[in-house]
Amino acid sequence: MLKDITLGQFFPGNSALHKADPRMKIILTMLYIVFVFLAKATLSYIFVVFFTVVLVIISKIKPVIILKALKPLIFIMIFTAFFNIFWTKGDSTPLFEYKFIKIYKEGIVFAVLMIVRIACILTGSCVLLTYTTSPIALTDGLEQLLAPLKKIRVPVHEFAMMMTIALRFIPTLIEETDKIMNAQKARGADFNSGGLIKRARALLPVLIPLFASSFRRASELATAMECRCYRGDKGRTRMTKLHYKPVDLFLLILMVTFGVIIIVINIYLIDILNFSV
Amino acid sequence: MNALELKNITYTYSKKTPFEHTALKNVNAVFKAGQVNGLIGHTGSGKSTLVQMMNGLLKPEEPGQVLLFGKNIWDEPKKIRDIRFRVGLVFQYPEYQLFEETCEKDIAFGPKNMGLSEDEIKRRVNGAAEFVGIDQSLLAKSPFELSGGQKRRVALAGVMAMEPEVLILDEPAAGLDPIGREEVFGGIRSYQKTKENTVIIVSHSMEDVAAYCDNLTVLKDGQIMLTGSCGDVFKHERELTECGLGVPKISTFMRLLRENGIDVKDGIYTVDAALDEILRLLKKDDVEKKDGGNKNA
Ligand SMILES: Nc1ncnc2c1ncn2[C@@H]1O[C@H](COP(=O)(O)OP(=O)(O)O)[C@@H](O)[C@H]1O
Ligand SMILES: [Mg+2]
Numbered sequence: 001m002l003k004d005i006t007l008g009q010f011f012p013g014n015s016a017l018h019k020a021d022p023r024m025k026i027i028l029t030m031l032y033i034v035f036v037f038l039a040k041a042t043l044s045y046i047f048v049v050f051f052t053v054v055l056v057i058i059s060k061i062k063p064v065i066i067l068k069a070l071k072p073l074i075f076i077m078i079f080t081a082f083f084n085i086f087w088t089k090g091d092s093t094p095l096f097e098y099k100f101i102k103i104y105k106e107g108i109v110f111a112v113l114m115i116v117r118i119a120c121i122l123t124g125s126c127v128l129l130t131y132t133t134s135p136i137a138l139t140d141g142l143e144q145l146l147a148p149l150k151k152i153r154v155p156v157h158e159f160a161m162m163m164t165i166a167l168r169f170i171p172t173l174i175e176e177t178d179k180i181m182n183a184q185k186a187r188g189a190d191f192n193s194g195g196l197i198k199r200a201r202a203l204l205p206v207l208i209p210l211f212a213s214s215f216r217r218a219s220e221l222a223t224a225m226e227c228r229c230y231r232g233d234k235g236r237t238r239m240t241k242l243h244y245k246p247v248d249l250f251l252l253i254l255m256v257t258f259g260v261i262i263i264v265i266n267i268y269l270i271d272i273l274n275f276s277v
Numbered sequence: 278m279n280a281l282e283l284k285n286i287t288y289t290y291s292k293k294t295p296f297e298h299t300a301l302k303n304v305n306a307v308f309k310a311g312q313v314n315g316l317i318g319h320t321g322s323g324k325s326t327l328v329q330m331m332n333g334l335l336k337p338e339e340p341g342q343v344l345l346f347g348k349n350i351w352d353e354p355k356k357i358r359d360i361r362f363r364v365g366l367v368f369q370y371p372e373y374q375l376f377e378e379t380c381e382k383d384i385a386f387g388p389k390n391m392g393l394s395e396d397e398i399k400r401r402v403n404g405a406a407e408f409v410g411i412d413q414s415l416l417a418k419s420p421f422e423l424s425g426g427q428k429r430r431v432a433l434a435g436v437m438a439m440e441p442e443v444l445i446l447d448e449p450a451a452g453l454d455p456i457g458r459e460e461v462f463g464g465i466r467s468y469q470k471t472k473e474n475t476v477i478i479v480s481h482s483m484e485d486v487a488a489y490c491d492n493l494t495v496l497k498d499g500q501i502m503l504t505g506s507c508g509d510v511f512k513h514e515r516e517l518t519e520c521g522l523g524v525p526k527i528s529t530f531m532r533l534l535r536e537n538g539i540d541v542k543d544g545i546y547t548v549d550a551a552l553d554e555i556l557r558l559l560k561k562d563d564v565e566k567k568d569g570g571n572k573n574a
Binding site: 182183186187189208209212213 | 329334358366367374376387391421436439
């Protein structure tokens with residue numbers, strides 16, 4: 001069923017990461033990604049893995065859920081690793097040689113580090129942001145982080161409102177699509193046979209009612225918003241104000257420490273484990 | 278004869294996820310051929326899930342079976358589309374599935390999918406439009422220009438035009454005003470009278486099923502609670518009230534009359550029948566009074 005596709009991927013909970021301010025989490029996620037890319041030495045990669053595990057533990061998200069999220073990306077990871085193995089040239093003699101194919105130790109190390117990097121960035125940004133922040137809080141945080149742009153007339157509030165509404169209606173639309181598809185199937189519509197063009201045509205009886213009801217919904221929602229005196233950003237107050245709390249400071253310090261350690265390793269300890277790249 | 282027979286039907290939504298929900302639990306039911314069968318239950322009792330079993334949109338969990346005139350519809354999964362032409366299902370709020378430029382084309386969608394000839398399609402579209410009281414001038418209009426009740430009837434016609442052996446209607450009158458309801462049920466009745474096909478009406482209104490159905494199946498929390506003729510089912514007034522369905526008001530009224538010593542017949546559940554019965558009693562009283570007077574004289 002279409003409805004079984006989970007979207008938004010938010011897992012409610014009460015960990016420190018769940019409680020943190022969405023603005024802070026957006027900042028932390030960006031910092032995290034930058035720091036992971038800064039990591040050069042093998043030792044720093046080990047540290048990146050360690051830190052990511054710490055984040056997962058803080059988030060209290062079950063590791064199974066994270067493995068599930070990584071599963072669809074296994075192909076991309078293997079693909080990247082595969083190219084790195086064959087394309088990286090090392091100084092030492094190749095480990096394996098067959099005609100023009102040469103595999104160096106450096107290539108293998110680099111490929112492994114590449115996989116580690118992708119997996120860590122994904123896991124990290126998931127537990128820092130998407131898994132622990134409700135979509136509504138996320139757009140709220142984004143709006144307030146970008147608020148300074150309002151000065152140069154960027155319609156930040158409007159974009160955020162659009163995003164919130166879109167997110168709110170995704171499940172509704174999926175359910176509706178399911179219903180209309182079933183209704184047309186009951187009249188003998190056939191979505192699974194024929195060539196590409198025939199299949200695309202077969203979707204018309206689903207898309208037209210779907211558009212019609214989306215327009216109807218949009219106009220109803222607009223009316224309802226007007227009835228409740230919505231008039232855009234100007235003079236609008238908030239029911240839930242965002243405040244930075246001690247937990248945000250704690251997470252920020254943790255992240256900065258992480259960054260500092262990575263940089264220190266890069267500068268002073270780059271040669272500790274031999275296969276640096 | 279049984280048009281549809283459901284055996285051990287169990288169905289779970291979102292199986293093996295945290296949202297798992299068992300909507301039907303071991304349901305056994307029969308729907309009689311050539312009759313108007315009522316399927317009734319409160320909101321969320323699994324009525325819509327059950328009717329989607331009947332035309333193969335949902336597949337029951339093992340070892341459940343759906344028998345259409347004695348034959349399991351899942352014997353040949355490849356031919357499930359043919360089952361959908363034989364068991365026509367009108368969804369709840371069917372007007373939201375209209376999509377063609379004109380009502381005529383929309384009604385023709387089903388028959389076209391059946392691969393019928395142009396002439397036959399034309400005949401069926403006109404026939405179906407006649408049943409539901411949509412006249413020729415409306416057929417050329419866009420369905421998006423019609424009123425709510427008209428749209429609903431065009432959508433009904435879209436399924437009737439396939440002339441299914443079993444016509445199922447999921448809450449056909451939901452959200453309509455009294456006139457709209459009367460028109461919709463009128464359409465269903467004239468279809469059934471003419472074709473003498475099996476009809477299944479899903480509803481949560483006891484008044485509606487009492488007025489239009491020959492027999493009833495009551496669903497409660499995904500299980501069959503009662504089944505039988507309207508009269509038999511409405512005898513269980515207490516159970517029906519407990520599960521939030523109740524019985525037609527007129528049925529309660531007649532019971533109260535009986536309990537207060539007025540000798541009305543049992544098993545009356547429509548206003549018309551109640552009126553006849555009360556008039557009969559009044560006449561009888563009159564006659565008795567007259568008789569008594571004569572004797573005294
Ligand atoms: N697509 C679906 N996904 C998950 N649960 C559903 C779905 N459709 C219905 N349900 C659930 O199954 C139960 C029965 O629903 P339904 O058959 O629609 O009842 P009814 O038509 O009698 O109101 C309800 O509890 C409902 O929440
Ligand atoms: Mg329903």
